[in-house]
Amino acid sequence: MDAAERARLVTRYTEEAVTRDEIESILADRDEPHVYIGYAPTGEMHIGHFTTMRKLADFLAAGLEVTVLIADLHAHLDDEKSPFELLDARSRYYEEAIRGMIAAAGADPSAIEFVRGTDYQLDEPYTLELYRLIADTTISRAQRAGSEVVRASENPKLGGLVYTLMQALDVSALGADIAYGGIDQRGIYMLARETLDEKPACVFAPLLSGLTGGKMSASEASSKVNLTDSAEVIAEKIEGAYCPQGEVEDNGVLEYLEYLVFPVFAEQDEPLVVERPEEYGGDLTYETYDHLEADYVAGELHPADLKPAAAAAISDVVAPVRDRLTGQPQLLAEAYPETYDA
Structure with missing residues (x-):
């Protein structure tokens, strides 16, 4: 399979690729480039998640190494959507649900690496890089990057700002050539492209409309x-x-x-x-x-x-x-x- 066909698999059924040329170049230069997606284990997963996770079958078919980050610390940082005492249980549920979705999409879930944020986000190399990002990034820039992801308020908590910087840093920490997520993640991954030494290519999934019209609501x-x-x-x-x-x-x-x-x-x-x-x-x-x-x-x-x-x-x-x-x-x-x- 040539680079153009692999790029077609990587980018089909998506909202945007940043950029298609970069993705083709990555696929031409590397036999097994690395793509990652992160999920914070908060509420129950639904069909909107399924449409996003189905895309991992395309990545595997294109010969990419795929990592799914179960971002347990993020789940608490975003306005404490998951309390600390439920992080482990919800992380186990998310991994099981994602394995089920990958299998239902016709791919092999055992070919995907699962990582938890607490596996590496508390270690010194990561925290030192995080402090560097905190020092270099303005509050307004972090708010703008995460505005479509973290819960907004007139008096935002620091957790949401740190969440945004950690997600940008995760790309580098996991060695990803391509970052994948919903189109609402775009601001964060553009921040990653600005701040990381190796800027990732990005692939964004569309956000589905709700069955009641307009944006899908997890609480409805x-x-x-x-x-x-x-x-x-x-x-x-x-x-x-x-x-x-x-x-x-x-x-x-x-x-x-x-x-x-x-x-x-x-x-x-x-x-x-x-x-x-x-x-x-x-x-x-x-x-x-x-x-x-x-x-x-x-x-x-x-x-x-x-x-x-x-x-x-x-x-x-x-x-x-x-x-x-x-x-x-x-x-x-x-x-x-x-x-x-x-």
Whole structure:
């Protein structure tokens, strides 16, 4: 596989690459370049995480070394979203959930290295570099870089500023050639490109719209599909989702299909079938998302037909992860005791 094809795999289904030329150069010069993504173990993972994690299958297919950072210290620094006493349990849950998502996407989770922030962020080389960044970075610059990531307030805590600098430093500490994350991480990784001796290339995943329209909210159950949602719950959420006829913008149902269902189905060599009564034209079969979207915009595919098919497909993709997690009730109860009974 040549560098151009590897770069296509690395950058497909993404919002932005900084820059495509840099990524092609890295892939041409190195047999196994290193890409990393970090996740702070806070709330339960959901389908938005799944669309991001599915991309790791592309990185593996392109021959990259992949590291997933379970950023446990970050989870507490960001306005104490995870208390110290739950960091270990939530870190274990995140690793298990991510392994499940990678396997469901058709890749081998054992090919991915998992690291916790506490494995290295308390050691002297890292802390000395962090102090250097603290000394060199203004408060306003750190706030601007992390404005889309850490919880904002009129009187921000220092933890959010340190969080931002640590995430920038993690790129170097983990030896990553490419930093990967949601497009909301862009400001932090641009800071990394400004401040680190070796500036990383970056790949950014899109942020999905919520099922209720607008931005997906982790605190609004109806706006997202959780990894532990049953097929019935998923069907209810998709049935009630914002999905106006012919409209693509802010349409979470279509985005779930574009960034998760169709990529996973493609790996399985399976089309998406929309069942319809013969009186309305009969079943529709879609090999690609672009074909489905074109029919939807043209009015050839109605939301009433799309939604049941989308719900069934999403449930099929999520099912292996759901079974993996619900089969470990103790893991869920220890990570989220307020939600699950031990």
